[in-house]
Amino acid sequence: MPETIDLLLKELKLPAFSRHYQRHQEQAIEKGYGHVRYLSGLCEQEVADRYQKRVQRWTREAALPPGKSFANLKLEEFSASEQQLIIAQKEHSAWTHQAGNVLLIGPSGVGKSHIAAALASQLIEQNVRVKWFSALALVQTLQQAKRDLDLMIAMTRLDKYQVLVIDDIGYVKKSDAETQVLFEFIAHRYESGSLIITSNQPFSHWDQIFPDTMMTVAAIDRIIHHATIIEIEGDSYRRKQSLKNCNYSA
Secondary structure, eight states: OHHHHHHHHHHTTOHHHHHHHHHHHHHHHHHTOOHHHHHHHHHHHHHHHHHHHHHHHHHHHHTOOTTOSGGGOOGGGSOHHHHHHHHHHHHOOGGGGGTOEEEEEOSTTSSHHHHHHHHHHHHHHTTOOEEEEEHHHHHHHHHHHHHTTOHHHHHHHGGGOSEEEEEOGGGSOOOHHHHHHHHHHHHHHTTTSEEEEEESSOGGGGGGTSSSHHHHHHHHHHHHTTEEEEEOOSSOHHHHHHHHHHHHHO
């Protein structure tokens, strides 16, 4: 009989049922559980196993930078207003279902990429599919697709991700080829998918990314229309951590 049940559960694609039903059966007999509670326990096990596998699969797929999570983010290093905005995005994922965006703006080393990666990891645990790109890698991918006459196909493939992270948008070169595909991508995502963008350039300097004022204004308008903007000030986060480590060593 167990062999038959295992085959049926395999056919039904219920691997957690197959692994755990005998243990749950023994527990149900021991504690006098009825068949409804027994079945409920197996269903909960199946859901939990599928959730864990999905988180693991989506985390690998997201290609997030390693070692950047809320567990090792020193929130106390940020101002009270910055902390409030960061925590709000961490605890509530509703913005991802409304094609909202998050912009992290500040000088190099203040922790923008760490926050973006931590948010992305948290979103995966909240059943939101995420993909990480450096801005340069994304632009290169889109440029190649455009040369192959597949730009729309390439952008549509990325629609499966509710959130796309674009790290260091300020490093995109101001050229017609690069900025044109970036603008087309931003326009494509507008009100259809969410972006987390980090930039070491304030909006007033985005004319160094896009070739003309009209394109700059149009790109900014689409990004900030449904956006939370977190402007991070202060000393380099990396430098402060490095100094702390040196002090500990001393």
